[in-house]
Amino acid sequence: MKFDRIVVFGDFHGDLDIMLASLSEKGLIRYDRELEGVIKLITKCVNESSLEAMVIPQEPPVRVVFLGDFLDRYHFGYHIIQFLDKIRWEKFGIYPIFFMGNHDLLNFHFFINPFEVSEIYQGSDHSKGDTISYINNMGLNKSLESFKALHGDEIVKKQIEFYETGTLEYQEACYSLRYQYPCDLSPLAKYRHTDDYNQIVTKLGLPPSLLLEKEIIVKSPEELGRPLFKLLGKLFAEKAQRNWWDISHDPNDWENDYNWEISKFNLFTDEDKREIIPVDWRIISLVWRHHYGNFFRRTRLLHNEGSTLFAHGGISPLAMLDPLVFGNLYDPRNDTFKSLQDEKDLSQVVKRSNRLMAQIVENALNDYSFRRMNGAEIVDQIGYWRGLANGFPTFGGPIWCDFDFLQENVKKHKRLRQLYKNFKEATGIERIICGHTPFQFKDKPEISFMMSSELQALGLEYLCVDNGCSIAYRKELVLNGIEIDRDGKILEPGKVVSSPW
Numbered sequence: 441m442k443f444d445r446i447v448v449f450g451d452f453h454g455d456l457d458i459m460l461a462s463l464s465e466k467g468l469i470r471y472d473r474e475l476e477g478v479i480k481l482i483t484k485c486v487n488e489s490s491l492e493a494m495v496i497p498q499e500p501p502v503r504v505v506f507l508g509d510f511l512d513r514y515h516f517g518y519h520i521i522q523f524l525d526k527i528r529w530e531k532f533g534i535y536p537i538f539f540m541g542n543h544d545l546l547n548f549h550f551f552i553n554p555f556e557v558s559e560i561y562q563g564s565d566h567s568k569g570d571t572i573s574y575i576n577n578m579g580l581n582k583s584l585e586s587f588k589a590l591h592g593d594e595i596v597k598k599q600i601e602f603y604e605t606g607t608l609e610y611q612e613a614c615y616s617l618r619y620q621y622p623c624d625l626s627p628l629a630k631y632r633h634t635d636d637y638n639q640i641v642t643k644l645g646l647p648p649s650l651l652l653e654k655e656i657i658v659k660s661p662e663e664l665g666r667p668l669f670k671l672l673g674k675l676f677a678e679k680a681q682r683n684w685w686d687i688s689h690d691p692n693d694w695e696n697d698y699n700w701e702i703s704k705f706n707l708f709t710d711e712d713k714r715e716i717i718p719v720d721w722r723i724i725s726l727v728w729r730h731h732y733g734n735f736f737r738r739t740r741l742l743h744n745e746g747s748t749l750f751a752h753g754g755i756s757p758l759a760m761l762d763p764l765v766f767g768n769l770y771d772p773r774n775d776t777f778k779s780l781q782d783e784k785d786l787s788q789v790v791k792r793s794n795r796l797m798a799q800i801v802e803n804a805l806n807d808y809s810f811r812r813m814n815g816a817e818i819v820d821q822i823g824y825w826r827g828l829a830n831g832f833p834t835f836g837g838p839i840w841c842d843f844d845f846l847q848e849n850v851k852k853h854k855r856l857r858q859l860y861k862n863f864k865e866a867t868g869i870e871r872i873i874c875g876h877t878p879f880q881f882k883d884k885p886e887i888s889f890m891m892s893s894e895l896q897a898l899g900l901e902y903l904c905v906d907n908g909c910s911i912a913y914r915k916e917l918v919l920n921g922i923e924i925d926r927d928g929k930i931l932e933p934g935k936v937v938s939s940p941w
Contacts (some may be wrong), residue, residue, distance in 0.1 A: 443501060444500050444921065444925065445498075445500075445503070446502070446544055447505070447924075448923075449505070449507060450875035450907065450908055450921070451507065451909055452909060453909040454511060454579070455911050455915075456478070456515075456523070457724065457911065458911065458919065462908060468496060470494055470495075479516070479519060480509070480520050483519075485522070493630050495527060495534070497532045498533035502534050502535070504535065505536075505873075507514070507750065507876070508540055508543075508789060508839070508906065509875060510541070511543050511546075513909055515586060517583040518589075520742055521613060521720075523753055525735045531781035538754045539875075540754070540796075541821070541875070545582050545816065546737065549817070552814045553725075556817055557572070558572055558676075560817045569699075572702060581702060592708060594727055594728050599708075599720060599723050602720060603626055603629035606621045606686065607619070608720075608722065617726075620790070622940045631642075634716055637668065646684050650671055661740055665703075669718075706718060722808075733805050736801055741794055742794075744787060747783060747786075747868055748928070750872075750873050750874070751874050752874060752876055753874050754840075754843065754876065755874075758839075760777075760859060764819065766793075767868070769789065769866065775783065775858075776856060777862055778866060784897070819839055820837050834858075843877035843879075849939070850894045857916075861898045872900065872903070874904055875903075880907055881889070884933075885918055886933050888907065888934060889907075889932065890904050890935045891903040891904045891935070906920075908921070
């Protein structure tokens with residue numbers, strides 16, 4: 441289908457207000473800036489779709505590309521996904537494409553198996569504690585807040601049933617899961633006040649040495665967290681290899697820089713902070729998969745409209761050489777690429793890459809062992825952390841590449857300039873559109889994208905659309921998105937920039 445209009449949005453990073461205002465500004469939805477009302481509607485509609493009254497039908501049809509990073513940084517990441525996923529956009533002549541951003545992939549790793557999340561950066565010479573602190577500082581804690589706000593009641597209800605019955609059953613399309621506790625944990629469902637800790641120890645038949653001194657008054661879940669995790673660790677030390685509650689395993693295994701904020705997610709409390717219940721991570725993960733598995737199945741690695749290629753963080757040198765992306769076109773003997781004949785051939789290469797990505801996601805979603813990495817780390821080679829590998833500049837994995845860092849290295853390295861030139865000539869790609877890199881021009885807030893002068897000199901339009909996470913990164917309101925007409929003209933103001941190095 442040839443679209444007369446293509447609308448492209450960069451990263452929203454949990455900034456629901458800016459996303460709604462940006463969609464409204466492009467004439468795709470009606471939004472009157474009453475954010476609280478929309479949040480209530482999203483919360484109410486977690487299990488039913490009634491958001492579509494906001495959508496404005498489009499004639500002729502419109503392609504809308506979301507470049508990824510829906511999550512982290514600000515408070516409403518999973519609210520954003522609920523909004524985008526529940527609406528039947530095609531019914532209104534809107535054909536969306538959703539990308540997997542590096543922050544989205546980080547959440548995917550975490551909810552599938554938090555126990556091994558630190559291993560995604562293995563080989564980067566960073567400690568486990570440093571890695572956990574890093575992913576928390578990336579804004580994962582904000583996404584956890586959004587997920588908990590939407591699904592906290594459901595999670596607690598399932599957990600109480602699990603404690604009381606000792607059995608958890610989960611039905612998928614082709615199979616069912618059954619988890620059981622090896623002993624009676626019903627006291628954890630019955631005693632949920634912060635001053636019930638000693639009763640829990642007694643009712644579970646644990647040694648008196650684990651009791652807190654009577655004069656110690658636990659005033660908050662945070663104070664109770666460590667002794668409670670320690671208690672559960674003692675309980676399961678001989679009966680299970682995994683402490684299902686404590687993300688950090690044994691605190692002694694971590695370095696001093698470990699950030700505990702993430703592990704607190706397993707302690708669910710009510711609003712007045714009086715009740716607290718430790719939540720089995722299997723419950724959290726199953727609820728997450730149920731509500732968000734299908735959305736992540738829909739996400740893509742690449743997309744093309746004619747000779748325009750879209751990718752979350754652009755096309756890095758690694759992406760050109762990686763078999764997951766364009767590496768099957770690369771000839772290392774001659775340091776060049778196999779030439780594609782037309783746009784149809786390009787679409788086939790893009791579809792192949794997305795199929796591989798979909799299989800990785802599917803395999804990970806179907807792994808309920810919680811005992812190893814899920815395979816999705818293949819996509820996220822951010823573990824190099826802007827380093828150098830074997831003397832060749834690396835830029836993370838195929839889904840991300842910092843715009844500024846890319847410009848810097850293209851300017852410095854003749855080989856990279858030649859690589860991009862050969863890539864353009866072989867594939868017929870004339871324009872690459874990405875998000876991922878935040879930018880702002882204080883003197884020109886209307887600037888909606890920036891384009892690399894270094895790559896433009898090679899005949900390749902390489903541009904970045906990501907100035908919209910206004911609350912996440914700064915205070916003023918800056919809308920997100922650009923519009924492209926049928927002739928390929930971008931209808932928004934942009935800026936050509938060059939590397940300062």
